[in-house]
Amino acid sequence: MATATLPAELADATRDERSLRRFLHGLPGVDQVGVEQRAAGLATRSIKKDAKRWAIDTAISMVDLTTLEGADTPGKVRALAAKARRPDPDHPDAPPVAAVCVYPDLAATAVAALDGSGVAVASVATAFPSGRSSRDVKLADVALAVSAGATEVDMVIDRGAFLAGRYGQVFDEIRAVKQACGDAHLKVILETGELATYDNVRRASWLALLAGGDFVKTSTGKVSPAATLPVTHVLLQAVRDWHDSTGELRGVKPAGGIRNTKDAVRYLVAVHEVAGPQWLTPSLFRFGASSLLNDLLLQRRTQLTGRYSGPDYLALD
Numbered sequence: 001m002a003t004a005t006l007p008a009e010l011a012d013a014t015r016d017e018r019s020l021r022r023f024l025h026g027l028p029g030v031d032q033v034g035v036e037q038r039a040a041g042l043a044t045r046s047i048k049k050d051a052k053r054w055a056i057d058t059a060i061s062m063v064d065l066t067t068l069e070g071a072d073t074p075g076k077v078r079a080l081a082a083k084a085r086r087p088d089p090d091h092p093d094a095p096p097v098a099a100v101c102v103y104p105d106l107a108a109t110a111v112a113a114l115d116g117s118g119v120a121v122a123s124v125a126t127a128f129p130s131g132r133s134s135r136d137v138k139l140a141d142v143a144l145a146v147s148a149g150a151t152e153v154d155m156v157i158d159r160g161a162f163l164a165g166r167y168g169q170v171f172d173e174i175r176a177v178k179q180a181c182g183d184a185h186l187k188v189i190l191e192t193g194e195l196a197t198y199d200n201v202r203r204a205s206w207l208a209l210l211a212g213g214d215f216v217k218t219s220t221g222k223v224s225p226a227a228t229l230p231v232t233h234v235l236l237q238a239v240r241d242w243h244d245s246t247g248e249l250r251g252v253k254p255a256g257g258i259r260n261t262k263d264a265v266r267y268l269v270a271v272h273e274v275a276g277p278q279w280l281t282p283s284l285f286r287f288g289a290s291s292l293l294n295d296l297l298l299q300r301r302t303q304l305t306g307r308y309s310g311p312d313y314l315a316l317d
Contacts, residue, residue, distance in 0.1 A: 006210070007246055014210055017168035024167060027206060030198035030234055039229040042273055043266045049303070052265070056300045057095055059264040059292075060087060062282045064122055064253070066101040066290050068129075068221070074109045077102055081113035088297050091304065097293065098282040099152055103128075104145040111149035122152035122187070126177060129191075129220035131156035135173060142180040153177070154187040156220060159194045162204060174211035187253055187286075188213035192231045193223045201231055205238035215251035221288060226256025229270060236274040239284075249278070255288025261299040264292060 006014065013023035047055060065084045067076060081100055088094040099120035100110050107123045114121060123145035127133035138155075145153055155177050161169045178186050188208035192201050205216045216235050219226035232254045239250045252275070254267060264287060271279050279285050 010210060010245065014171065020167045020171060020207075020210075021165070024203040024206060027199075027202055030202055032198055035198060035233050036230045039233050039270065042269050043229060045269050047265060047269075053300070053303045055265050055268050056261060056296050056303065058280060059261070059268060059287065060296050060300070061095040061098060062285055063097040063287050063289055063293050063296075064099045064101045064255075065097045065293060066221070066255075066288055068101070068103060068124060072103065072106060074106065077106050077109045078113045081110055081117075081119070083293075084114065084119045085117045087293060088300070091301065094297065094300060098286055101152075101154065101288070104141055104148065104150070107145050107148035107150045120152050121150045122154055123148070123150040124154045124156075124220075126155040126173075128154070128156050128189075129222040131158050131191075132160070135176065138173070139176060139180050142177055146180070146182055146184050150184060152185045152187060153181050154189055154217060156189045156191060157204065157208070159191050162207075163195070163200075167203075167207060171207055171211045174208060174213060178212040185214040186212065187215035187217045187251075189217045189220055189255075191220055191223055192218045192228075193225045198230070198234050201234045202238060205235050206242075209238065209242050209250055213250065215253050215286070217253040217255055217286075217288065219254075219256040219288070221256035223256075227254035227258055227288075229266060232267060233270060233274050236271060236279070239279070240275045249284055251284040251286065252279070253286040253288055258287055258289050259291050260295045261292075264296065 013019055065080055067080055084097045084100045086092060087097060096117060096119050099122045100114060101122040102110050104123045104125060107121055110121045125141040125145050126138035142153055157170050174188060190204045195201050195204060208216050218231055235252045239252055242250055258264060271285050
């Protein structure tokens with residue numbers, strides 16, 4: 001289970017199951033009242049007009065525009081790709097989004113539609129959203145996505161194994177998926193709504209980072225609660241502390257339930273205050289959202305024109 005790429009203390013933590021358990025349970029406990037109060041306090045901060053315009057454009061550039069429905073079609077994916085390339089046709093200075101996220105069988109369609117745009121193609125994998133299948137099936141899922149050209153893979157951890165304390169199994173699976181990704185970036189979905197406690201969220205975050213995850217991600221969007229500000233604070237603390245220990249920058253992706261500009265700005269404030277301003281880039285912070293982009297674009301138009309445009313003024317799908 002050990003890896004040679006970590007500092008000695010962290011490499012020792014991954015030596016075997018017992019060492020991993022000792023490390024994870026030795027992490028400082030999360031002060032529930034403290035993290036919730038800080039999240040609530042930061043959420044009340046207001047920003048000035050010029051800063052708000054910057055925040056809106058930054059948030060747009062961080063969106064993983066997502067469709068993960070059983071009824072998804074190539075046509076829907078191509079339409080989503082067109083919106084990702086040029087979110088507001090009447091205002092071409094609006095930045096493109098960070099990525100389009102689809103199921104593995106539609107990754108090739110997204111790759112073709114986004115060719116030359118600079119917008120990444122992300123694909124969920126590893127028996128999304130449950131994560132309940134054999135490792136061979138999960139790795140085949142990853143191979144399908146990567147062979148289709150996906151440059152980002154969003155995997156789900158086996159929450160049953162994690163909650164049963166089988167940390168080594170979860171670690172080994174993330175490592176195997178990371179290897180199967182090749183050059184593709186790996187986002188590790190913790191499904192924090194099923195982890196019950198902030199301490200478990202912190203342990204799962206560190207487990208994902210130790211195993212090589214490039215991002216830690218809150219949720220699949222299929223379980224409630226999905227992303228919350230306090231949980232995102234815990235993830236941001238983890239990547240900040242990881243950077244302090246290793247010098248490496250890893251990312252955070254809250255997903256599910258972030259629907260309006262006010263919420264997005266609250267998350268950006270949290271990023272700045274908890275992790276630091278260097279995380280305010282799409283390479284280190286993403287929003288997993290499908291409806292957020294429309295509200296960001298409406299608010300952007302309001303900032304530009306001084307007039308509010310109703311939602312029917314933009315193509316919503």
